[in-house]
Amino acid sequence: MSLAVDAPSVHAPPMDRRVQARRLTVALSLLLAVTSVFSLAWGASGTSLWAAMADLAAGRELSRLDRIVLFDIRLPRLCLGILVGASLAASGAVMQGLFRNPLADPGLIGVSAGAGLAAITAIVLGAMLPPAIRELTGNYLVPISAFFGGWGSTLVLYRVATRHGQTSVATMLLAGIALGALAGALSGILVYMADDSQLRDLTFWGMGSLAGATWAKVMAATPIILAALAVTPFLARGLNGLALGEAAAGHIGISVQLIKNTSILAVAAATGAAVAVSGGIGFIGIVVPHLLRLATGPDHHSLLPNAALLGATLLLAADMIARVIIAPAELPIGIVTAVLGAPVFLWILLKRRGALGL
Amino acid sequence: MQAFDIEVTLGRTRVLHGVDFTAKPGQVTAIVGPNGSGKTTLLRATTGEIPFTGRVLLNGEDVARQKPWQLAAIRGVQPQSTTIAFPFTVVEIVRLGLTAGLSAANTDLPVRALEKVDLTGFENRMYQDLSGGEQQRVQLARVLTQIWQPMVDGTPRWLIxxxxxxxxxxxxxxxxxxxxxxxxxxxxxxxxxxxxxxLTAMFADRVVLMQDGRIAAQGTPSEVLTDATLTQTYGCPIPVNTTPPVGMPFLLPQARMTREPC
Structure with a gap:
């Protein structure tokens, strides 16, 4: 009798996680839209989004204050939050696929630190560059340096941690700590050299913040992050194949070297740009892909876009918390993501200790 | 498939010393030999997984000049064991075989391949939760999905x-x-x-016997699997076609006379 009860479930039509993942994409898009509206409505000043929208709908002029608060403070901050959240989560997912490891995260293994060091270098020593170069790079000097910083640290890390196509978890995490410490020390020297106004620019790096959002920063980060995100769909098949190991990925027809190089460039670009405009915001890149893998599985075709959507949503939510929890003052958002993300990281570690070979 | 003068050096040790070997389509070619004789190294050199000197031809074309996707269309490779980084289900792993191109449109292949390796009903199990033997059969199903037809337009495909x-x-x-x-x-x-x-004697058309990074003998099973050759290669007396002393149970796969499926 009990066999007869069990039988139907064995031959049930295959539940296809791809369908669930597509539904999740729609749901996450809606969630991001709703969160964006709340993010615009939410803030320390008395400006009301709803009143402003009613005014606009009725064809009335907005007050100068409302215009500034909505269009020059909250809207760029919203855009920056979406860009940074999406790029941190998608970079995390790509990097985890590349390293074949759910704990690889640009923030944890020193890539953000490398990007941060390069950004700080650009802020402090940028004035020493020949005017021609400064003219050429303009607003982009800091993001571009951050990109090269992130790229360099990813390359070093991959070299150190990968032998014969296998990436060692322990080596990767330890090498990441060493890289992070080195970048931190060098950044410290630069901070020591910085003058007062540079120091103010640098203060938010340590903890990460969206508070300094301006249209200039949004404009500087947008092309780099959008380009990196646009590449990720082309990585999905390769990263799925890499889950089998480098050799097996090659045997199913994947150009492994091309996938690796493209992934590293995309991660460096997205992380570099995100770090350049918002400092080091941790744990988004590790928590978001992990939650999505639990929900709909590790297929990168859906994981990468869904990670971008959920990352953006979570960062906006964290930013709202950061804005109101000690209002009228503001908490750096990096503190919020760390407080929420670190326990999740520990939970992953405990649950998967055996599987990770640690 | 032909390999000429394959030499492999791992670290400072030369593991393969100028191996020449040929495998024909329509045949099962078995590579046998003691531990450390270079069997797997030979296989990994011919599939391009490790650096080697020499030349490998597959269907007459130099493997080194072909792109991964070209090779994937005519050759499937099953590794010894595979650990998967993320919680993929069985059918998701097998479906990776579809990415190789020729079979891509055939979305029912993964389920049929799983049926062939006797894993029907395992589609939505987690790969990591399976036993070693089951995982190995999942990998075989993946490779079969990749090269489902043994011949395409008169050109043979290869199962490694x-x-x-x-x-x-x-x-x-x-x-x-x-x-x-x-x-x-x-x-x-x-x-x-x-x-x-x-199993080699039973299923192989051709046997390549390796010893110390060289080919000790090759030919049909009855040519290669002889008392003298095996004893010399394995360093231990191995009498062929000899029944054990009376009263000692023994099981030979060859005793399964029919080709009935198990």
Missing amino acids: LDEPVASLDIGHQFTVMDLTRDFATRGGGVVAVMHDLN
Whole structure:
């Protein structure tokens, strides 16, 4: 009798996680839209989004204050939050696929630190560059340096941690700590050299913040992050194949070297740009892909876009918390993501200790 | 498939010393030999997984000049064991075989391949939760999905297997060996590293016996698997076709006379 009860479930039509993942994409898009509206409505000043929208709908002029608060403070901050959240989560997912490891995260293994060091270098020593170069790079000097910083640290890390196509978890995490410490020390020297106004620019790096959002920063980060995100769909098949190991990925027809190089460039670009405009915001890149893998599985075709959507949503939510929890003052958002993300990281570690070979 | 003068040096040790070997389509070619004789190294050199000197031709074309996707269309490789980084389900792993192009439109292949390796009903199980032998058969199903037809437009395709039956029970050893036999009978080429000399004798058309990074003997099973050759290669007396002393039970796969599926 009990066999007869069990039988139907064995031959049930295959539940296809791809369908669930597509539904999740729609749901996450809606969630991001709703969160964006709340993010615009939410803030320390008395400006009301709803009143402003009613005014606009009725064809009335907005007050100068409302215009500034909505269009020059909250809207760029919203855009920056979406860009940074999406790029941190998608970079995390790509990097985890590349390293074949759910704990690889640009923030944890020193890539953000490398990007941060390069950004700080650009802020402090940028004035020493020949005017021609400064003219050429303009607003982009800091993001571009951050990109090269992130790229360099990813390359070093991959070299150190990968032998014969296998990436060692322990080596990767330890090498990441060493890289992070080195970048931190060098950044410290630069901070020591910085003058007062540079120091103010640098203060938010340590903890990460969206508070300094301006249209200039949004404009500087947008092309780099959008380009990196646009590449990720082309990585999905390769990263799925890499889950089998480098050799097996090659045997199913994947150009492994091309996938690796493209992934590293995309991660460096997205992380570099995100770090350049918002400092080091941790744990988004590790928590978001992990939650999505639990929900709909590790297929990168859906994981990468869904990670971008959920990352953006979570960062906006964290930013709202950061804005109101000690209002009228503001908490750096990096503190919020760390407080929420670190326990999740520990939970992953405990649950998967055996599987990770640690 | 032809390999000429394959030399492999790992670290400072030369592991293969100028190996020449040929495998024909329509045949099962088994590579056998003691531990450390270079069987797997030879296989990994011919599939381009490790650097080597020499030349490998597949269907007359130099492998080194072909792109991964071109090779994937005519050759499937099953590794000895595969650990998967993320919680993929069985069918998701097998579906990766579809990415190789030629089979891509055939979305029912993964389920049919799983049926062939006797894993029907395992589609939505987590790969990591399976036993070693089941994982090995999932990998075989993935490779079969990739090169489902042994012949395409008169060109043979190749099944390259590294110890395909190593962790399987005797019933599933037959399942897998019957599959490879069938693939060869329908025109494809099979090259397999084998440990089990009985299964080799039973299923291989051609045996390549390796010793210390060289080929000690090659030919049909009855030419290669002789008392003298085996005793010399394995360094231990191995009498062929000899029944054990009376009263000692023994099991030979060859005793399964029919080709009935298990």
